[in-house]
Amino acid sequence: MLPERNSRLRRALVRLLAALAVGLVLAPPAHADPAGLVERDVTFTSGDLALHGTVIAPDTAGRHPAMVMVHGSGRTSRDGYRQEAEAFARSGIVTLIYDKRPKRSKSDVDFELLAGDALAALRALTTHPGVDPARTGLWGVSEGGWVAPLAAAGSPDVAFVVTVGAPGVAPERQQSWNLANRLAAAGVSGSLVDTVTRTTLGLLVGAGLFPESGYDPAPVLARLTQPVLGLWGDLDRVIPGAESLRVFQESLDRAGNREHTLRTVPGADHTMRRSPDGFQRGDEISPDYLAQVAAWVTATGPRAVDVGPPSRQERQSTPVEPGSPAVQLVAVALLLVAFAGYGLSAAVRRHRSAPPVRRPARLLATTGLLSVLGLVGYLGHLASDGAKSLGAVVLGRPLPWLALQALAVAVVVAAVVTAVRAWQVRTDLAAGRRVRLGLLVAGGVLFVPWAVHWGLLLP
Structure with missing residues (x-):
């Protein structure tokens, strides 16, 4: 029995070595050079x-x-x-x-x-x-x-x-x-x-x-x-x-x-x-x-x-004027203080009776805050991906931009209504309320040139 077992082991070992040899011959090298080239x-x-x-x-x-x-x-x-x-x-x-x-x-x-x-x-x-x-x-x-x-x-x-x-x-x-x-x-x-x-x-x-x-x-x-x-x-x-x-x-x-x-x-x-x-x-x-x-x-x-002749170029390139980060930071900070400040102070004083300008003032504070934060976020998104992710375009405008322009119009309307109503009831307003509404309306006034600069109020 022992010689027969040894014989079977030898035959199995020979088959294994033969298979390995064939595999080495047929398998491609790990880093084969492209045909006709040397790397x-x-x-x-x-x-x-x-x-x-x-x-x-x-x-x-x-x-x-x-x-x-x-x-x-x-x-x-x-x-x-x-x-x-x-x-x-x-x-x-x-x-x-x-x-x-x-x-x-x-x-x-x-x-x-x-x-x-x-x-x-x-x-x-x-x-x-x-x-x-x-x-x-x-x-x-x-x-x-x-x-x-x-x-x-x-x-x-x-x-x-x-x-x-x-x-x-x-x-x-x-x-x-x-x-x-x-x-x-x-x-x-x-x-x-x-x-x-x-x-x-x-x-x-x-x-x-x-x-x-x-x-x-x-x-x-x-x-x-x-x-x-x-x-x-x-x-x-x-x-x-x-x-x-x-x-x-x-x-x-x-x-x-x-x-x-x-x-x-x-x-x-x-x-x-x-x-x-x-x-x-x-x-x-x-x-x-x-x-x-x-x-x-x-x-x-x-x-x-x-x-040779140049390619057809539909539009010429133009220089880009550097903007002022300091001016923009100050403008955004003032707008956020005006809009968010009114909302925070209103929350603190919600138990008091509201003046007739309450609704337009809250609308101005809310739309103004959303408009500023929305523009900063949207333009930051476009800048980070090179304006590749625009989404659906309606009337020549991506939907987020269309929404931001609608918000900007709402800010202007709310600012006008708030200013008019505050003027009409100015004698009935306490000094503190006049200051709060004055800051809010000032934010609405500042918002207009800022929104024009960023294209929100342009066609």
Whole structure:
């Protein structure tokens, strides 16, 4: 029995080892490189910060042109650029994608720091096997269209610059234009457009909550001597493409740059995805865009000046005037004291007989308080998500805005009625009541210019 048992154990062990061997042969490696490409993870330092990235290279011998892909705003991971990086690598361009430096908050943006990160990535890329340092440059999309030229203007190590959807205007101007497009696409018209794109944005700028808001890219572009390829989607709704192309052209001409190509890509949105209207982002990257970048970067010899026609731009961007946070804080505080103060004092004195102005006064206090708090909350909500969550739109107005405008009208009517009735019975009012009603009516008077400023009493 023992030899037979040992024989069965040996046969089972052989079958197990055979199955494991087959599994090892058939199973794919844990980190398989894409077909025809070679990947290598890298770590490099920018100042005191360690950044991590991946170099994606063609699996061919020789020295290749190379470029670092510089992020747009918001995204922190290299994976969002992998698809393009692999396409460029298959065209013979070694690419480096990296994780963007972490942000402490939405307002934590510093173009100089980001430019330093891009140059640190470029230095790491030039040491990679198969890279030609003399043909290694920067690619930047959206916000990267501000950062990549800034890095290149300060470093002779950058051989070329490629920008995609690069703004030629200041960030506050670009964002105002973007928000106006988004609101128009949602069917919003009237005073809310100016309230969001100018008044609210201007207050954020004045409060220092919109970092780099006044950054002017033109002087930086006017210092670029390296070859530049600028591409804009003709369906870009995020940045003013026609204006930006013109700023690039004028600035590079001032620099005496004789190697720049500026073109519009048909059917492409802000990030060069194919889109029916520029608002609906597709999954497919424009093949025309990929082909143009590949041909331009891998070209040998000088590149001639080539400027194509700009995209059609329905509205021009305009500067945003900074608002005064101090003035607005004082105004809101006075309104809250006037409206909430009357309600609190009325609650304390509810056992006393009410004067004839009781109902309109309470209506004024209630609607005024709701209107002020509602506006602050609603605009805070729109600012936090970039006016993306508007909800149902009726008569060109989102329902919350329509309700706030109705409340504002009620405040004005209640203020007028309260003032008239208080004047009619002024001789019957005790001194304390006159003071309370006077403060309440004063709040109603102050509310009118404040509400006009914020668009509540405008069509």
